[in-house]
Amino acid sequence: MRKIAAVLLILLSFSLFFSMPSRSANLTLCDIKIALISKIAHAIVEKKVVNVYLGDKQFLKKPKDEFGIRFVKNCENAQLVIARNIQSIKKACKKKFIFVTTYNAYKNSGFAIGALFWQKGRPELLFREKNLKKMHVDLPKSFKKYIDY
């Protein structure tokens, strides 16, 4: 009888430990941003690995090459350029797909194809319809709600 009780107790102790709510580490803001950039990059560019130039270092402090994107040092080698504003981008790169990281930059510049910024704890994603058409970009259906007419 005591043996059975001991075995039950042991089983219970292990089951209790394994059934404890897991406190797994959440994704960091940096990871979320990289994942979002990846989604945007692959929605715009049909390539397995998209080269991204990060002009706004404040937006993403630790860029990592993952989720099918590679951060390049020269914007000329990039397919997607992420910048704080249009003025900070080299002239040669202004014809590339440009994403800005503030709403003001998006509103005041006709070059940007879209914007990705954080507001009220929420990620905000916008695509400018006019530029999408101009650059012959057909977004997947799941991105339609982000198009700003």
Added chain:
Amino acid sequence: MSNRILFLEKLFFALFALLFVSIGFIYLKFDQTIEATSKNIAGIEVSDTKRVADTIDKNIRLYASKNLYDRLKNSPTLRRRLNKILSLYINKNIKYVYVIYKDRMGSFRYLLDGSKNPKERGVFKQKFIPISSIWSKCFKTEKDVFAKQRTISTLWITYLHPIIADSKMQGVLALDMSLNAYESIKCALNPLRNYIAYLLFFEVFVILIIILQIILFVQERRVARVDPLTRLYNRNYLKDKAKNIDLNHIYVAMIDIDFFKKVNDTYGHDVGDIVLRIIAKKIIAYTRGEDILIRYGGEEFIVLFSRTQKNQSDESIISIAKRVQEQISKDPIRVRDLRITVTVSMGLDPFTYKRSSLAESISIADEMLYLAKHNGRNRVEVAKS
């Protein structure tokens, strides 16, 4: 005295088990308790927020009783003034206050935003992408709606209040509640949760030590109950077995190697040990799988023959015992270049089921063994009753 100790031991064990289970239960219920407490506080916070929303609504309509979008579109001054009013309601519990409208295309856009930080402030007509479905629900039902934020880690509850003027929906006033209240509940309760977790961890640690002790005990007991020379059970095993053996299911036989001292004296103790090992193996080979062989002393063995059926005839066990004795004497033992003929004498008690204890049956088997020795050795003597 021993009964009292046994009772105390059982009581201690039961109390420990109860303590362990209850601590585990409390720990698992902790999250639910925090959730339930925060739900209650959420109810209070929501009703407070509703009053704030009503007040803001009145304030907005004071400046723009109808056509809110048009009024704001044409007057940046009014926008600034109303944004300022909204900002007055931002405090440690309400993080963001803003107004959203739905344009002709069905997109949500900012009308007003009380955020003090320009980075956080939504610009007039800026597209707003709702994460949850409560926005559509509020526009559709034109009633107050609130929901807990699941995707935004810094916010707790979003409260939506429709602004209606002239029976027309002008927009939705949104109040994002910060996690402060929720976090304060969690902060207050977390030390207790950690304390319980440590207790639980300690108990698991104690249990692991007990398991280790049990494993060591079982190993030690096994070593203590096995004879290292023949690998047979020894007297310690018999002592333990005697406590819970059913005399109805066994026959006891005692075997002694004849003239074993002579073997030792003639060939040395090394050969004597080998002979002992071989005899043990032979007895195992000639008995059945369910029979138990024990090395009782120097050259003495006890066999606990299994009595499988109640009506099993005593003759059958006598024939098995005789077979063992005959086979050993027939087959000489080969040790190195030597051929040693060894015989055994056996005393058998086929009436173990009639005895009051195992010790009594062993004693009778021993008497029979003595008789076998006395009657010329290399034979089996069977107790008559």
